Amino acid sequence: MVVIPLALLLLVNIAWSIALHRRLSCLDSDGERLHEFLGEFDAAIARAREAVAGFRQEVGDLVAELRRQTEGARLRSEQLGRLCEGAERLGRRLELAIERAARARADVETPYPTAPDAVVDERVTGAAPAARPTRTAGPTGRERGTAREAGSRTLPRELEALLARLR
Numbered sequence: 001m002v003v004i005p006l007a008l009l010l011l012v013n014i015a016w017s018i019a020l021h022r023r024l025s026c027l028d029s030d031g032e033r034l035h036e037f038l039g040e041f042d043a044a045i046a047r048a049r050e051a052v053a054g055f056r057q058e059v060g061d062l063v064a065e066l067r068r069q070t071e072g073a074r075l076r077s078e079q080l081g082r083l084c085e086g087a088e089r090l091g092r093r094l095e096l097a098i099e100r101a102a103r104a105r106a107d108v109e110t111p112y113p114t115a116p117d118a119v120v121d122e123r124v125t126g127a128a129p130a131a132r133p134t135r136t137a138g139p140t141g142r143e144r145g146t147a148r149e150a151g152s153r154t155l156p157r158e159l160e161a162l163l164a165r166l167r
Helices: 003-108 116-125 154-166
Strands: 135-137 143-146
Touching: 003 154
Parallel strands: none
Antiparallel strands: 135 143
């Protein structure tokens, strides 16, 4: 009578051992899969580290190139500023030269004496004296012709156009 409960206890123990063996074999096979997974994960981490190192190298190269370009842009900006200052000085000198030339031309030009009725026509019509042809005296004292014939009318327009372009 004691044998039957003992046999039952043995059968339960055998069943329990079989179930435990199955669970342990599943864990073992899962452990192998886990081991494979961890190996792949480790390889992926190594590739990621290499990629990050490559990215850092590229970023370092880009930063160096950006610094070179920034320095070049700063130097070109300084050169452009110096060129602009020089152009402004040249523009001022050109304006002064034009003013001096205009004053010198005005000093050299002497209007040809006009008839009294021409003065009256001027007051009535409002025509400017510069619109009338004037005679200019040459270095010898002889007349050189009218100012329009000498081409002096186009010179100020050309200079004004040049000044307008400079501005």
